[in-house]
Amino acid sequence: MKPGTKIARLLATLAALSLVAAACGGSADDAAGSGDGDSAETSSASGEIFISGSSTVEPISILVAELYEEVAPDVFVDVTGPGTGDGFQQFCNGETDISDASRQIKDEEIANCEANGITFTEILVGIDGIAVMTNTANSAVDCVTFENLYGLIGPESEGVNTWSGANDILGDGLPEAPLDIFGPGAESGTFDSFIEIVLEETAEERGQDATARSDYNPSAEDNLILQGIQSSDTSLGWVGFAFANDDVKLLEVDGGNGCVAPTAETIASNEYPISRNLYIYVNNEKAAASEALNGFVDFYVNEGLDSAVAEVGYVALSEDAKSEVRAAWNG
Amino acid sequence: MALTTVGGASNATRRVEDEIFRRGRDLKGTSFRSLMLSALGVSILILIVLIVDVFVDGWSVLSTRLPDFITGTLRSQSSSDALGISQGLLGSLWIAVFVTVLSFPIGVAAAIYLEEYAPRNLLTKTIDIAIRNLAGVPSVVYGLLGLFLFVQTNNGNSTLYAGGITLAILVLPIVVITSAEAIRAVPSSLRQGAYGVGATKWDVIRTQILPFAAPGILTGSLLSLSRAVGEAAPLILVGAITGRLAPRGGSFVSLDQLGDRFTAMPIVIVGWVQESGRDPGFAAAAGAAIVVLLALVVMMNSVAVTLRNYFENKRG
Numbered sequence: 001m002k003p004g005t006k007i008a009r010l011l012a013t014l015a016a017l018s019l020v021a022a023a024c025g026g027s028a029d030d031a032a033g034s035g036d037g038d039s040a041e042t043s044s045a046s047g048e049i050f051i052s053g054s055s056t057v058e059p060i061s062i063l064v065a066e067l068y069e070e071v072a073p074d075v076f077v078d079v080t081g082p083g084t085g086d087g088f089q090q091f092c093n094g095e096t097d098i099s100d101a102s103r104q105i106k107d108e109e110i111a112n113c114e115a116n117g118i119t120f121t122e123i124l125v126g127i128d129g130i131a132v133m134t135n136t137a138n139s140a141v142d143c144v145t146f147e148n149l150y151g152l153i154g155p156e157s158e159g160v161n162t163w164s165g166a167n168d169i170l171g172d173g174l175p176e177a178p179l180d181i182f183g184p185g186a187e188s189g190t191f192d193s194f195i196e197i198v199l200e201e202t203a204e205e206r207g208q209d210a211t212a213r214s215d216y217n218p219s220a221e222d223n224l225i226l227q228g229i230q231s232s233d234t235s236l237g238w239v240g241f242a243f244a245n246d247d248v249k250l251l252e253v254d255g256g257n258g259c260v261a262p263t264a265e266t267i268a269s270n271e272y273p274i275s276r277n278l279y280i281y282v283n284n285e286k287a288a289a290s291e292a293l294n295g296f297v298d299f300y301v302n303e304g305l306d307s308a309v310a311e312v313g314y315v316a317l318s319e320d321a322k323s324e325v326r327a328a329w330n331g
Numbered sequence: 332m333a334l335t336t337v338g339g340a341s342n343a344t345r346r347v348e349d350e351i352f353r354r355g356r357d358l359k360g361t362s363f364r365s366l367m368l369s370a371l372g373v374s375i376l377i378l379i380v381l382i383v384d385v386f387v388d389g390w391s392v393l394s395t396r397l398p399d400f401i402t403g404t405l406r407s408q409s410s411s412d413a414l415g416i417s418q419g420l421l422g423s424l425w426i427a428v429f430v431t432v433l434s435f436p437i438g439v440a441a442a443i444y445l446e447e448y449a450p451r452n453l454l455t456k457t458i459d460i461a462i463r464n465l466a467g468v469p470s471v472v473y474g475l476l477g478l479f480l481f482v483q484t485n486n487g488n489s490t491l492y493a494g495g496i497t498l499a500i501l502v503l504p505i506v507v508i509t510s511a512e513a514i515r516a517v518p519s520s521l522r523q524g525a526y527g528v529g530a531t532k533w534d535v536i537r538t539q540i541l542p543f544a545a546p547g548i549l550t551g552s553l554l555s556l557s558r559a560v561g562e563a564a565p566l567i568l569v570g571a572i573t574g575r576l577a578p579r580g581g582s583f584v585s586l587d588q589l590g591d592r593f594t595a596m597p598i599v600i601v602g603w604v605q606e607s608g609r610d611p612g613f614a615a616a617a618g619a620a621i622v623v624l625l626a627l628v629v630m631m632n633s634v635a636v637t638l639r640n641y642f643e644n645k646r647g
Contacts, residue, residue, distance in 0.1 A: 048577075050592070055573070059609065062575040063407035069577070076577035078592050080570070081602075095487035222608035243608040312407060313609050 046074035047292035053087025053100030054189055056240060057278050059312040060125060061100055064304040068296055075292040084189045085109075091281060092116055097293050099281040102128065102189035119284045123301060124325050126309035126316060129241035129267035130194055130274040133248040137233045140175040143252040143259035146273070147171030150202045152236060153181060158213045163234065170202065181216035182228030182237035188220060190240050193276040241267060241275075242313035267315045278314065301329045385625070388618025400619055405575050405599065409612025416620050418576045419599035422491065423560050423627070425588075426595060429495030430502055430559045435552050438506025442548075445507070446514040447536055466504035473501040474568030482570055489570030491593035497565050502555035509551020513544040543646055546639040553635030557628045563597035571595055573602040596624045 051061050058081035065077035081087075084101045091099035092113035105113075105122070113120060132149065134141060141163070144152075151157055151166030152174075160166055163174040184190045191212070200210040219225050222243040229235045229248045237248075241262055244250055252259035255273025266272035280300065287293045305325065310316040317325065386393070392400055396412075403415015449455045477497030482489055517540050525535045541548075572594045579591065603617035 051574075055605065058574045059407050059606065062405075065575055065577070066407055076579055078572055078576055079574035080572045081574050082567075090487060093487055221605055223604065226608060239608075245608075245611065308407075 043072035043295055044074070045072050045292040045295045047076075047290055049075060049077045049098065049290075049293050049296055050096045051077065051079045051098040051100060051280075052082060052090050052096045053098075053281075054084040054102040054278070055081030056084075056102040056128060056189060056242075057081075057100035057125070057280065060278070060304070060308050060314065061098070061280065061300075063308040063312055064296075064300050067303060067308065068299045071299065072292065072295060075296065077296065088112075088281075091120070091283065092118055094118055094283070097283055097286050097290075098297070101279045101281060102276065103192055104277075104279065105281060120281045121284055121287075121329065123280050123282060123297070123329060124277050124317065124321065125280055125300070125305060126278045126314040127267055127275050128278055128314050129262045129272055130190060130197070130238055130276065131241045131244040131262050132236070132238050132251045132253055132274070133229055133244060134237075134251060135229055135233050135235050136247065136249045138177075138235075138249060140177060140234075141251060143254055144174075145171055145254040146198050146202065146256070148174060149198050149253075152179065153183070153212050153216070154199050155203060155208045155211050155213060156206070158215055160213075163236075170206075177234040178232075180228070180232040180235045181213075182225045182235060183212070183216055183218060184222070184225065184239065185218035185220050186212075189276075190238070191218075194238055194274065197274050197276070238274075241315070264310075264315050268318060275315075278309075297329065301326050382625070385618045385621040389615055389620070389622050390618075391615045392619035393622060397619075400616075401623065404578050405572075405594070405602075407575070409603075409606075409610050409616050414616060416596065416599055416623060418578070418594050419596040419620065420623070420627075422494070422571070422593045422595035422598075423624075425491055425593070426495050426498050427556055427560055427631075429492070429499045430556050433496065433499035434503045434506050434555065434559075438503050438552070439510045439548055441507050442510035442514055443536060443540075446511050447532070447540065462504045462507050466508055469564075470501055470562050471564045471568060473497055474565030476500065477565060477569045489572075489592055490590050492589045494566050494569050494571060494593055494595065495589075497569050498559040498562060501562065501565060502559045505555040505558070506552050509555070510544070510548045513547025513551065514540060516547060517543045542642070546642040546646070549638045549642065550635050553631055553638070557631050560595075560631070561597060561624065561628060563595075563601055566595055566598050567601075571598040573598060573605075596620065596627070600624065 049065075051065075058079055061077075061079045065079055068075065068077065079100075081100065084099075084103055087096070087099045087101065088105060088109045089112070090096045092109060092115075094116060099120075105120075132144060148166060148171040151169040151171045152160070152163070154169070156169050157166060160169070161179055162176060163179050164176045165179070166174050183194070195210055195212060199212065203210040217228055219228070222239050225237050225239050226243070226245065226248060229237045244262075250262055252261045253273055254260070257271075257273075260266050260272045262272045262274075267275045280297075282293070282297050287297060301322075305317060305322050316322075399412065400415045401420065402417050403411075403413045404418055406414040408414075445455065445459065474497065477493055477500070481493035481496060485493070521539045521543060522535055525539050530538070570592075572592050576592060576594050579588070600617050600620045603613040603620065607614035607617060
């Protein structure tokens with residue numbers, strides 16, 4: 001049976017390839033283990049921890065996991081980031097130990113958790129500003145008010161295709177220029193936060209639904225939003241502060257107390273008006289039962305908050321806020 | 332006839348050729364030819380642009396730390412020396428094993444039954460059409476199937492075997508179709524000759540049909556393997572890890588990891604492209620990962636071509 005032997009030979013080739021991969025993989029792990037400093041004492045805890053949820057918080061959790069691995073080499077932490085909502089669904093089904101979230105848990109999600117007998121602890125880990133931005137070539141606009149943003153992006157702005165068109169709805173002072181809007185899609189936590197912080201209050205006053213116009217260019221990928229901003233000279237868009245780079249112009253925002261530019265300092269001090277909190281949610285029962293999970297969260301609220309949050313580009317909590325979080329977790 | 336009498340045969344032939352092929356005269360023919368040529372040019376150009384683009388993106392990684400990159404792991408920051416794709420490669424190789432072990436034997440056996448044993452009736456025709464339709468079903472649908480069959484029944488735990496079996500099912504119809512086509516292309520004189528000298532059905536399939544159809548079967552099967560290795564959508568649904576997969580030690584060949592969480596090359600690439608907004612260094616890593624995946628697929632395809640040539644030579 002000739003084809004059979006050929007397939008067998010192919011299988012053998014694949015197996016050989018895989019052995020090579022295994023050999024290489026092993027050496028990489030060794031190198032990672034031995035190359036790290038051993039400032040902290042090694043924990044004997046062992047077990048697996050599974051973290052899912054917000055892709056915004058994902059890099060913080062990955063970095064904390066990497067740091068924790070040096071302290072507790074027998075704890076295996078896997079992190080994935082399908083989104084805050086998907087994460088809570090898994091969390092409330094008991095599939096995950098920790099849920100990353102770029103917003104607070106919603107009432108219906110709490111109900112879902114309760115229905116499955118799951119109690120949790122909410123831990124504030126950092127702050128992410130939302131940057132409003134335009135093309136670097138756009139020198140006509142430096143600062144926008146919440147009113148301007150409502151006129152540009154709010155539910156009544158459907159069909160408005162110039163910046164000055166927003167002056168007719170609410171706010172004033174915007175120049176006559178074409179308007180191309182790029183932002184995250186409705187499934188994104190950044191979209192929800194922007195609506196909630198910037199648009200909701202005004203929309204309610206004016207008897208409108210708290211939502212954005214539907215005729216902008218939504219994208220689930222922050223990169224594509226940034227590329228869109230760069231593609232048009234008078235573009236407008238919003239994205240998480242950690243994702244904004246030097247290729248776009250960040251606008252100052254006036255939330256009622258004057259124009260404030262987004263920087264790590266103004267976001268941490270709440271001077272910059274559009275910021276949101278980043279959380280992790282810990283499954284209480286699993287934390288009580290697992291030394292590994294409990295130790296990991298201890299590590300998260302101590303070393304994690306001190307170093308990891310800022311290192312991956314988000315704004316770390318103030319010292320007071322950190323002590324509050326630590327006290328809440330330990331108590 | 333009239334032409335030959337005027338100026339000799341060779342002269343006349345040239346004049347007729349001139350009439351037919353002269354530039355400007357056969358306008359439709361010339362424009363059709365250039366249209367075809369430009370179609371080919373566009374396809375090749377797109378390919379070149381894509382390849383150059385990923386090479387340029389990934390060059391800073393490929394040129395400086397390719398071995399480390401292949402053995403490294405998923406990290407939070409692109410500047411990490413330990414950043415790499417070993418876990419993605421591992422997942423993709425395991426997926427290849429699943430496809431090879433599950434889809435190839437089942438698919439080829441099903442094709443042999445359909446072509447050689449099954450009676451031609453309404454039922455087999457329906458099955459035939461159903462398989463063809465299955466081959467065209469979008470891959471996310473297979474992802475949903477995998478999610479319900481292998482993840483939700485397992486308390487929501489995403490495992491390597493869930494991903495592997497899902498992709499094996501995804502390419503199964505393609506293996507059946509290509510194998511059936513290859514078997515159908517076997518000349519019936521071969522069969523009749525074998526029956527004529529007293530061979531049984533099993534003898535005919537074993538000694539005539541399979542050797543003759545082997546090049547086609549192999550080509551189809553290995554191309555479907557490349558497809559499985561490049562799929563991202565079903566794996567996202569089945570729950571491949573995007574962020575961090577803890578290195579658990581142990582060797583590749585240990586079967587324990589079949590029940591562990593997993594990731595694969597296309598997922599690693601998608602994850603890094605998304606991360607590149609926050610940390611631009613991930614763009615280079617993603618480019619390099621694409622180049623490695625391309626190399627892997629080209630390797631698989633060249634195995635397919637080599638095997639096909641080998642069997643074709645043998646057959647000839």
